[in-house]
Amino acid sequence: MTRYSIFSLIKQGLIRHTGWKRAWRNPEPKAAYDVIIIGGGGHGLATAYYLAKLHGIHNVAVLEKGWLGGGNTGRNTTIIRSNYLLDPNAHLYEHSMKLWEGLSQDLNFNVMFSQRGVLNLCHSKAQTDAFARRGNAMRLNGIDAELLSRDEVRKRIPELDFSDQVRFPICGGLLQPRGGTARHDGVAWGFARAADQRGVDIIQNCEVTDFIIEGGRVTGVETTRGKITAGKVAMAVAGHTGVLAQKAGLTLPIESHILQAMVSEPLKPLLDTVVTFGAGHFYISQSDKGGMVFGGDIEGYNSYAQRGNLPTLEHVISAGVSMMPCLSRVRMLRSWGGTVDMTMDGSPIIGKAPIEGLFINGGWNYGGFKATPGSGWVYAHTIANDAPHPLNEAFTLERFARGRLIDERGAGANPALH
């Protein structure tokens, strides 16, 4: 397998880029594997990569019903941050952030991780206090956080609405300088290539139709390409965790909802950071191609349709225009929707399922992309050792029955509100 470098690029340039080889194999599924990972998105591929790299488990298959990264990995707004208040979240996402910081070198694949900063705006004295509290909690957990004044925010992003007659004046903001964005498809491709190099079979167009359970233990799966047995089976299927878990007889504390995102036509450089509106739900950044990439709330009703409705787009855009009035004349290029697993406390589930040999990684709400390397890292540890890592031991499925919720937003058992 070619190692990507400046030299490989020059060499290919000289022969008009005709010599690039495909980045991963397209193998037929074997009859048996040590570990089967269901779901060829970022999380599943990262799990396979870390299983092979850190735990010496190479006989692994990643089964994907469609194509690599075709679900939420390719549909998110690519924001990466670890600005969480609660300890379990802070530790997990900060671990992920540290992996992001070395990921392009580790994978030998440019994931275009850009630490351009993530700035949350606040619009009242009370919100400023709450942000100061979260910033302090972050710093106590070793995460970078800076509370900015109105003037400091204005210096960084003069395009925001600082006029006198606004409904939600900007009082300041909480900045995580190490936050940023990455190329989402590149993350899936980078993990796929690196996992494939370590012997992992990535099998696309292979949908899991049922689990094979013998004597209370999962021993394999039925797929559209035949039966495959495995010592361990691990789910990593984003918005469809509920549907897949039903096949194993599990009912989960999850509802599937739609989240939409949008991109504008490409513009000249306008915004060099990620900024979020604090008086509504709106987040925006500018892609390397120049498009303004933004999103907001979920639709609020259960759906697997992977498409949303116009009122939500209108709501998101109106929040954006009140934050950044110059957006009002920007033309929209595309909008799209993804199916997200909304859990009852707004935090993910990563750990062992109640059936022996089965593992669950899901319920990422709408924050899964930033967790991709960290999620794969802790999930691989959990699968290899049959026990969670300290970083994910709080994220069990059992926490709901035991009342140990991780409710970052404090919204209670209403998935549509997280």
Next chain:
Amino acid sequence: MLLIKCPWCGERDMVEFTHGGDATKVYPKDPNATTSEEWHDFIYLRENPCGEHVEYWHHVAGCRQWLKVRRDTTTHDILTTAPADGDLDT
């Protein structure tokens, strides 16, 4: 765009409504005799079907009545509606 047929107002735009969640979950009859497992099931667990879903909607910007809706979660088609305490099949 979803047009939801309110039993009192007829077909109205979705923006007048708020989603009220899974309508198959029934509040325990006798809270004092309800076990932890039953509470866990009522509060947290959801069938979350890919297909027909029976759910509550609140016509909050209209007649303010609650209604029950059978909707397909793969197509967003509204199949039938009824008052919240009514029967979707009649």
